[in-house]
Amino acid sequence: VTRATAAPKAAARRLVGRSAELALLTSLMDSALRGTHGAAVVLRGEPGIGEKRLSDALFDLAAERGFGALKALVFDFGSGRVGSVERSLANGLLAARSFEEALLGGLSPAVADGKTETLLDRAGIDPAEQPYLHDLLDLPQPEATRATYEAMSNAARKAGKSATRDKLVAGAAVSRPLLLLIEDVHWSDPVLRGHIAALAEATAHCRAMLVMTTRIEGDPFDVGFRAGLKQARLTVLDLAPLAAEEAAKLAQTLRREFDDFA
Numbered sequence: 001v002t003r004a005t006a007a008p009k010a011a012a013r014r015l016v017g018r019s020a021e022l023a024l025l026t027s028l029m030d031s032a033l034r035g036t037h038g039a040a041v042v043l044r045g046e047p048g049i050g051e052k053r054l055s056d057a058l059f060d061l062a063a064e065r066g067f068g069a070l071k072a073l074v075f076d077f078g079s080g081r082v083g084s085v086e087r088s089l090a091n092g093l094l095a096a097r098s099f100e101e102a103l104l105g106g107l108s109p110a111v112a113d114g115k116t117e118t119l120l121d122r123a124g125i126d127p128a129e130q131p132y133l134h135d136l137l138d139l140p141q142p143e144a145t146r147a148t149y150e151a152m153s154n155a156a157r158k159a160g161k162s163a164t165r166d167k168l169v170a171g172a173a174v175s176r177p178l179l180l181l182i183e184d185v186h187w188s189d190p191v192l193r194g195h196i197a198a199l200a201e202a203t204a205h206c207r208a209m210l211v212m213t214t215r216i217e218g219d220p221f222d223v224g225f226r227a228g229l230k231q232a233r234l235t236v237l238d239l240a241p242l243a244a245e246e247a248a249k250l251a252q253t254l255r256r257e258f259d260d261f262a
Contacts, residue, residue: 015057016253017246018050021237025058025211028235032209033065033177040200040210040232042185042221045239051213054239055181058211062179067209068092068172069179076187085182086165086195090136093168093178125167132157132164162198169202177207186218193220200232 015022028039043051062069072088125133131149134141135157141149149157172178180203182196196212203210214220216238226234242250 015053016250017242018054018057018239021054021239022057022061024235024237025054026061029058029062029065029067029179029209032207033067035177035207037233038203038206038208038210040203040229040234041212042234042236043211043213043239044216044219044221044236046216049239049241051239052183055183055211055213059179059181062209067177067179068175069181071181071183074182074184074187074192076184085192086136087138089180089182089199090133090165090168093165093172094133094137125164129160129164129167132160136161136165158194165195165198166202166205169199169208170206173206173208178203178209180208180210182210182212184214185212185220186214188220193225194228197225197228197232200234201230204231204233 025041028041032038043055045051059069059071070089070092072085074085131141131145135149152160169178169180180199185193185196188196200210202208212221221234221236241247
């Protein structure tokens with residue numbers, strides 16, 4: 001190695017191939033935009049096949065079409081995997097619903113903690129739902145409701161969080177349609193998959209599109225997952241390798257980029 005230089009961002013590179021896949025995704029997006037019905041989409045493929053590149057292109061396209069676009073990532077390590085996804089999406093949805101901030105990743109927990117009361121009022125969240133919202137945001141429970149919330153059964157807390165999440169999704173989609181992207185769902189556990197299924201149900205009833213990426217190995221969207229869906233329409237898109245001419249074009253693009261930096 002003689003020197004180091006910054007590589008160009010993948011998002012700045014034009015998408016090569018995937019025209020048929022992007023056309024299908026665009027049609028689903030248009031349905032959500034018109035308010036016909038929401039959509040839940042799975043982009044599935046082998047590692048390196050390009051599902052992330054396609055989802056990034058869709059994310060950018062949604063922003064261009066006026067969608068509020070939120071993204072969350074499932075990690076393959078650590079004890080807070082479920083919370084990280086829920087917190088990321090709840091932060092962004094709350095910010096969108098309250099019009100406090102643009103949909104650019106949502107509020108950090110520290111910021112949200114300082115604005116919770118104001119955001120609750122503007123977001124249309126009932127005071128009785130405040131404990132569930134605090135749980136979704138991974139914030140400490142208010143002193144007045146902590147004991148009652150901790151005494152609840154897991155089923156009651158789950159139902160309350162699900163109802164509050166549904167209200168956030170529906171409320172945020174009033175002002176503009178939503179694209180919710182969850183990457184690497186193959187790392188999810190059963191608890192997180194339950195939350196994702198509930199989120200898919202929520203997007204089915206409003207101007208929202210839920211997109212998830214996963215690998216074929218360890219694909220979590222099995223018969224059991226589908227059996228839990230009621231109204232959600234799940235579209236699975238399996239990504240094949242690029243055609244020979246598309247692969248050659250991509251290689252040429254990468255070569256030109258390399259030459260520019262050499």
